[in-house]
Amino acid sequence: MSGTPATGASAAAGKSVPGDLALSHHGDSDVGPGEVDHAVNVLAGDPPEWVQAAITRALGRAVTRYPDERAAVAAIAARHGRAPDEVVLTNGATEAMWLLGAALQPQLTAIAQPAFTETELALTAARLPITHVQRDPEAGFALDAAAVPAAATLVMLANPASPDGTLYRPEQVVALRAPGRVLVVDEAFMTMVPGEPGSLAGERFDDVIVLRSLTKLLSVPGLRVGYALAPARLARALRAVRPPWSVNALALAVLVAAAEHRADCAALAARAAAEGRDLAAQLATIAGVRTWPAATNYRLVQVADGDRVRAGLHARGLAVRGAGSFRGLSADHLRITARDAQRNAALVAALAELVAEPSAGLRG
Numbered sequence: 001m002s003g004t005p006a007t008g009a010s011a012a013a014g015k016s017v018p019g020d021l022a023l024s025h026h027g028d029s030d031v032g033p034g035e036v037d038h039a040v041n042v043l044a045g046d047p048p049e050w051v052q053a054a055i056t057r058a059l060g061r062a063v064t065r066y067p068d069e070r071a072a073v074a075a076i077a078a079r080h081g082r083a084p085d086e087v088v089l090t091n092g093a094t095e096a097m098w099l100l101g102a103a104l105q106p107q108l109t110a111i112a113q114p115a116f117t118e119t120e121l122a123l124t125a126a127r128l129p130i131t132h133v134q135r136d137p138e139a140g141f142a143l144d145a146a147a148v149p150a151a152a153t154l155v156m157l158a159n160p161a162s163p164d165g166t167l168y169r170p171e172q173v174v175a176l177r178a179p180g181r182v183l184v185v186d187e188a189f190m191t192m193v194p195g196e197p198g199s200l201a202g203e204r205f206d207d208v209i210v211l212r213s214l215t216k217l218l219s220v221p222g223l224r225v226g227y228a229l230a231p232a233r234l235a236r237a238l239r240a241v242r243p244p245w246s247v248n249a250l251a252l253a254v255l256v257a258a259a260e261h262r263a264d265c266a267a268l269a270a271r272a273a274a275e276g277r278d279l280a281a282q283l284a285t286i287a288g289v290r291t292w293p294a295a296t297n298y299r300l301v302q303v304a305d306g307d308r309v310r311a312g313l314h315a316r317g318l319a320v321r322g323a324g325s326f327r328g329l330s331a332d333h334l335r336i337t338a339r340d341a342q343r344n345a346a347l348v349a350a351l352a353e354l355v356a357e358p359s360a361g362l363r364g
Contacts, residue, residue: 035318037319041162047219059250062252067252071252072247072256080201082202085236086230088228088242090246093211093226096211098118100123101122103237103238106182108154110130110133111130111131111132112135113327114327117327131152143157165294165298166292173185185209190212191269192296206231217265283336286352298336312354
């Protein structure tokens with residue numbers, strides 16, 4: 001894991017997403033009309049019935065007044081064994097990333113890359129200095145705490161990571177702590193890992209902020225359901241810069257419902273894991289496709305001539321996430337989200353056909 005300094009606006013990481021568009025590129029923009037979606041890493045299908053019921057109830061009552069987050073804060077605090085003043089509800093986990101710069105004013109932020117690009121985009125917009133600590137795919141995306149500059153007063157890590165799905169052990173994560181530093185762990189995908197191994201959500205450190213999301217597990221990306229868990233002093237700093245009524249009444253209702261339906265959430269996580277394992281097993285049958293182990297419902301793959309392969313998938317009505325916008329990866333890297341076994345099989349068959357074409361074959 002190596003460090004690369006950067007200040008101000010950063011150069012685009014991806015070959016297929018030029019210029020400043022790289023940081024704002026997300027999987028939904030890779031999905032065309034009518035395509036089977038393997039690009040967006042949200043659990044496929046409609047939200048569970050109990051989620052829909054909570055939304056319907058909120059539509060009938062809660063939307064007629066300004067959002068009152070007290071019940072949702074209490075529910076999330078109880079869910080993680082935290083105090084209510086350690087919970088900050090946000091308009092999706094992404095909003096929390098945009099609050100960090102104003103709340104903490106870090107002298108230098110180290111981002112473990114490749115990573116969800118909104119973190120870098122938010123800090124760049126705030127004109128705060130950034131250094132990139134690269135997780136090397138050739139080393140299995142290993143995490144090396146010694147590669148983080150001592151001057152970094154904010155460190156950002158996703159666990160599990162995107163786009164590779166690597167899950168780090170708790171001791172690996174807390175090794176990034178240091179005096180005078182705040183560690184932010186983005187656990188947006190942790191809800192989709194059965195048992196949530198490695199999570200710090202229920203742990204109390206005076207210098208750790210954990211970001212969480214229910215958007216992906218509950219199939220409600222349009223609602224933006226997220227929160228931060230932090231020691232009271234850091235939670236106060238985040239609230240001080242958060243816009244008023246940041247979380248809408250429907251999202252608040254979903255937060256409460258999710259806390260009350262822990263067994264149902266666990267079943268959804270089991271489904272996500274099973275779909276991920278099925279996809280991985282099918283991908284392993286294709287010569288010329290490199291994959292990495294992952295704990296998530298998506299897999300990072302590498303192929304030769306990735307732009308051609310991705311275009312070929314689009315021509316067959318299949319959408320995958322081009323990973324060239326992630327720092328340290330290229331257009332030859334694709335992130336593929338698992339679906340049910342039948343859809344996985346169709347995607348893998350098309351991918352096998354494309355990489356077997358004469359111009360294909362993994363380079364290097």
